[in-house]
Amino acid sequence: MNFISIRLTTISPGLIVPFNVYIKVGNNFFHYLHENDEFDSTRLDRLRIKGVKKFHINSTDEIKYENFLGQQLENIHLNPETVKTSLALDVSENSADMILKDANNEKSYTLAKFSSDILQKVVANSDTILRGIVTQSRTGSTDLASRIQAHLINTVSISIKFADELKSNINLNAIGIAAFYHDSSFSQFSVQDQKLFFKDLKEMNAQELTIYKSHPEKSVSGLQDKSFADKEVLELIMTHEEKVSGGGFPRKLTKLTLSQEVLSLCAFYDREVTCLGKNPQEVLDAIMIEQVGNYNLDLLKKFKAFLKKYL
Numbered sequence: 091m092n093f094i095s096i097r098l099t100t101i102s103p104g105l106i107v108p109f110n111v112y113i114k115v116g117n118n119f120f121h122y123l124h125e126n127d128e129f130d131s132t133r134l135d136r137l138r139i140k141g142v143k144k145f146h147i148n149s150t151d152e153i154k155y156e157n158f159l160g161q162q163l164e165n166i167h168l169n170p171e172t173v174k175t176s177l178a179l180d181v182s183e184n185s186a187d188m189i190l191k192d193a194n195n196e197k198s199y200t201l202a203k204f205s206s207d208i209l210q211k212v213v214a215n216s217d218t219i220l221r222g223i224v225t226q227s228r229t230g231s232t233d234l235a236s237r238i239q240a241h242l243i244n245t246v247s248i249s250i251k252f253a254d255e256l257k258s259n260i261n262l263n264a265i266g267i268a269a270f271y272h273d274s275s276f277s278q279f280s281v282q283d284q285k286l287f288f289k290d291l292k293e294m295n296a297q298e299l300t301i302y303k304s305h306p307e308k309s310v311s312g313l314q315d316k317s318f319a320d321k322e323v324l325e326l327i328m329t330h331e332e333k334v335s336g337g338g339f340p341r342k343l344t345k346l347t348l349s350q351e352v353l354s355l356c357a358f359y360d361r362e363v364t365c366l367g368k369n370p371q372e373v374l375d376a377i378m379i380e381q382v383g384n385y386n387l388d389l390l391k392k393f394k395a396f397l398k399k400y401l
């Protein structure tokens with residue numbers, strides 16, 4: 091059984107739960123509340139005292155979960171920023187998790203769409219939420235799958251916020267979904283080859299480069315024939331490693347739309363920090379020198395000014 095997780099911090103006492111609730115103890119899940127039971131304050135306090143931070147619902151209840159999120163969103167403006175951050179982390183972690191397990195399933199795509207929409211609403215009017223998401227998703231990620239999950243979440247949040255600030259005609263929903271999916275083929279690689287996602291391109295040999303450079307196409311391939319997948323999203327996934335210098339891959343393009351260039355830059359920046367473990371400020375300084383030519387200078391300057399405010 092697969093589970094969707096929800097942070098207790100996002101729950102107000104008195105909530106009637108629209109799904110069965112499970113609590114994880116060790117490696118086991120225990121049925122805690124029935125659908126339509128009340129999450130009263132005594133129950134919430136008891137769980138908090140025991141150190142329980144999350145509860146779980148069965149992923150087959152994902153429609154009920156989406157309805158629940160819809161209701162939460164209606165009143166989102168009433169919540170403090172800490173609750174909004176938790177809500178954004180919940181949806182993006184669940185989306186990235188589903189995508190890494192089963193990228194080409196319509197359920198994963200729908201949840202990514204939903205999450206992208208929520209992230210737009212959550213990060214749009216706040217200067218601190220993006221920082222909160224990025225900081226929390228990077229901490230505690232030790233195994234490779236969790237680190238890729240953190241990288242997907244951060245790339246989504248950073249590219250949505252940056253694209254929004256550019257005040258351009260970028261389709262925020264498409265860039266958000268594409269960011270969720272950009273490295274989803276990670277799960278298709280062997281354990282040995284998965285390590286390439288955490289290796290500097292400069293340190294790869296020819297064979298490793300060939301394997302690694304196949305990942306954008308692999309991320310697109312399973313979605314290509316699906317009617318639910320948007321063409322613009324597929325194109326953005328395919329081009330996320332391209333650079334305007336022609337030095338990117340797989341097609342060595344020299345012309346990118348603003349949307350493609352933004353996703354490529356945000357994914358590049360976050361790979362350096364979250365996957366390669368470099369210091370954010372040092373990465374930003376290096377980008378302004380080493381990536382001139384790979385991205386338009388004007389965009390690099392805007393990216394630097396943007397990140398300084400939020401990270």
Ligand SMILES: [Fe+2]
Nearest residue numbers: 272273330331
């Ligand atoms: Fe990538």
Ligand SMILES: [Fe+2]
Nearest residue numbers: 272273357361
């Ligand atoms: Fe990436």
